[in-house]
Amino acid sequence: MALLEVDNLSIGYNTKKGYLKAVEKVSFDLEAGASLGFVGESGCGKTTIGMALMGLLPPNGSVKEGRILFEGKNTLEMTDEELRKIRWREMAMIFQAAMNALNPVQRVGNQIAEAILVHDPSVEKDQAMDQVENLFRLVGIPLDRLRDYPHQYSGGMKQRAVIAMALACRPKLIIADEPTTALDVIVQDQILGEIKELQKEFDLSIIFISHDISIVAHMCDHIGVMYAGQLVECGPREGVFESPAHPYTKALLSSFPTVTGKRSDLIPIPGETPNLVVPPHGCRFCDRCSGPEASCSTEPPQWVEIAPGHRALCCRC
Amino acid sequence: MNTQDESVLKIRDVTKVYKGKGALFGASGKDVTALDRVSFDIFKGEIFGLVGESGSGKTTVGRLIVGLEDVSSGKIFLNGREVVGLKGRARKEFRSQVQMIFQDPYQSLNPQRAIYDTVSEPLKIHGVGNASTKRDLVREILQSVGLSPPDDFLFKYPHRLSGGQRQRVAIARAMVLKPTFVIADEPTSMLDASISAQIFNILLDMRNRLDVTQMFITHSLAAARYLCDRVAVIYRGNLMEIGSAEEVIRNPKHPYTQALLDAVPKFGHHRDVSRYGTLLIKDRDVAGENGCVFFPRCAVALEDRCAGSRPLLGRVSGEHRVACFLVEGA
Known part of the structure; x- marks a missing residue:
């Protein structure tokens, strides 16, 4: 049994302009100890999926259909109390702009100890502080910074503290939503390296969400490419990036500058993403696609198997 | 491309020190040296990349060139004329030659102004053209940054535009006077990859068609490699390495x-x-x-x-x- 099974998940937001279909019919599995990366541009629904997994959708958002099975149990049917028991303890999330997630008037060490105490009443305060020391060692913060306040930390250290907090209750699954976006490239590299080590050490499952293809490729064995609320291609990293099938994956790859490879390869994707209040009938990428067929704009695309475990949502594949 | 007389911008020994404010009581704070004796040239028709991490001083270089801040010491020359301390008419003339594109198109455009007002303002300030030629110039520049047909955009307000479209407006505003030199400070760091590539291509097109020399300030070596002819790497206010983009990235020293x-x-x-x-x-x-x-x-x-x-x-x-x-x- 997979640790996480998401089946036909659709999520929408009530907005002033109407019902916005942020995520439509997304299905994927995640095995224990595996890493899955969601990549796509802003507004493609990748963060919404993360929030729905945690049961933390904003008040105007709701799951329209589908199932989220965590260890076989549907989290969408759980009561708040049941959900609270698995949230943070079984699955934790590292948020975007996590450096603002720390309480500015509480010492960092105490904040993390408190998180442990709240979620496990059997732990004594001293034990909790010991655990925090271990966590600091794990994420590479010097122990003499335990009693500092967040403003005394650099951006990279705050990010490490937030990762320590996510690990505090020893979850099985970590959802990391753009955890390094605001950081400089050298610090980013160190933190990504640490997340990788921790994953190995604790056999964590990771869902990594990013707009940056190179980070997702660096971090994850399985890749899901999202466009305009739909998963459009997913499969093992080598398959998706070395022989991409969906025109959007291909276009995304060729619009991404790298420090290796040929310099002349950068090709922008023309146009803009569609409005998700009234999404197009057919393929959502149709308007920006390099070679659509007549049926693409009228018929919704079907999943096509490219190779075992590698599929794409496109009639032309 | 590398003879002295063709350099559009010359920076010589520029230092910028921010005075420390210190605590309310007690000793005065430490001075921070944001730039330490920085010198480089930017040649006519090239896109020059200034690459650095946050706090490296790369944005300060741009702000000093445009005159948004004053240098502590050193000299900056545009087409051979010193620009530090320009006043009055000379300064206005200089500002028509040098423009800036900022990082965040959600903050750099006035939300209460239609696109036409924003893009035509430089023309108004510098007294270029009459009502009808102004309209034509604005249409022309909107077309060339890919906002077409321009008439659809003239009277829209920024909130109706996407991030990529807003940044195009900011580029149009910078380019409408056909300046000699444009500074683009992280123009794509708020945008998605596919949209960034569009913006890069517009900047390249501006160089190729309007012969606008540019300085591209970025944290991304990959973006600099794609867009720039030469790059300089800056760290804590000091230039560490400078050379052709391909050479610095393929063969860094x-x-x-x-x-x-x-x-x-x-x-x-x-x-x-x-x-x-x-x-x-x-x-x-x-x-x-x-x-x-x-x-x-x-x-x-x-x-x-x-x-x-x-x-x-x-x-x-x-x-x-x-x-x-x-x-x-x-």
Whole structure:
């Protein structure tokens, strides 16, 4: 049994302009100890999926259909109390702009100890502080910074503290939503390296969400490419990036500058993403696609198997 | 391209010190040297990349050139004329020649102004054209930044536009006077990859068609490699390496540039990456401030030499110059 099974998940937001279909019919599995990366541009629904997994959708958002099975149990049917028991303890999330997630008037060490105490009443305060020391060692913060306040930390250290907090209750699954976006490239590299080590050490499952293809490729064995609320291609990293099938994956790859490879390869994707209040009938990428067929704009695309475990949502594949 | 008389912008020994404010009570604060004797040239018709991490001083360079801040010492020349301390008419004339594109198109456009008002304002300030020629100039520039048909955009307000469209408006505003020199400060860091590539292509097109010399300020070596002819790498207010973009990225000499390249996720090549390994795992504690600025983090530094004095930019080959004692020729 997979640790996480998401089946036909659709999520929408009530907005002033109407019902916005942020995520439509997304299905994927995640095995224990595996890493899955969601990549796509802003507004493609990748963060919404993360929030729905945690049961933390904003008040105007709701799951329209589908199932989220965590260890076989549907989290969408759980009561708040049941959900609270698995949230943070079984699955934790590292948020975007996590450096603002720390309480500015509480010492960092105490904040993390408190998180442990709240979620496990059997732990004594001293034990909790010991655990925090271990966590600091794990994420590479010097122990003499335990009693500092967040403003005394650099951006990279705050990010490490937030990762320590996510690990505090020893979850099985970590959802990391753009955890390094605001950081400089050298610090980013160190933190990504640490997340990788921790994953190995604790056999964590990771869902990594990013707009940056190179980070997702660096971090994850399985890749899901999202466009305009739909998963459009997913499969093992080598398959998706070395022989991409969906025109959007291909276009995304060729619009991404790298420090290796040929310099002349950068090709922008023309146009803009569609409005998700009234999404197009057919393929959502149709308007920006390099070679659509007549049926693409009228018929919704079907999943096509490219190779075992590698599929794409496109009639032309 | 590299003769002296063709340089559009010359920066010589520019230093910027921010005075420390200090605490409310007690001793006055420490001064912060944002730029330390920085010198470089930007040649006519090129796109010059200034690459650095946050706090490196790269944005300060741009702000000093445009005159948004004053230099502490040093000189800046545009087409051979000194621009530091220009006043009155001379300053206005200079500002028609030099424009800036900012990072965040959600903040750099006035939300209460229609696109036409925003893009035509430079024309108004500098007294270019009458009502009808102004309208034509604005249409023309909107067309060339890809906002077409321009008449659809003239009377829209920024809130109706996407991030990419807003940044196009900001580019149009900077380019409408056909300036000599444009500074683009991280123009795509708020945008998605596919939209960034569109903006890069517009900037390249502006250089090719309008012959606008540009300075592109960025944290991304990959973006600089794609867009720029030459790049300079800046760290804590000091230029570390300068040369052709291809040369600096393919064949970096400075340990800091090598550390930066190590840290870029190598997409598609993650299995067989060889790393330079020039970054120390744990920073050194350094007492003085006389040494190389990268010394505290440099894994290959020579304890006595690099801690004691600061290396100057020295020629490695041709255009390629590096500020490091360990690089031969430098």
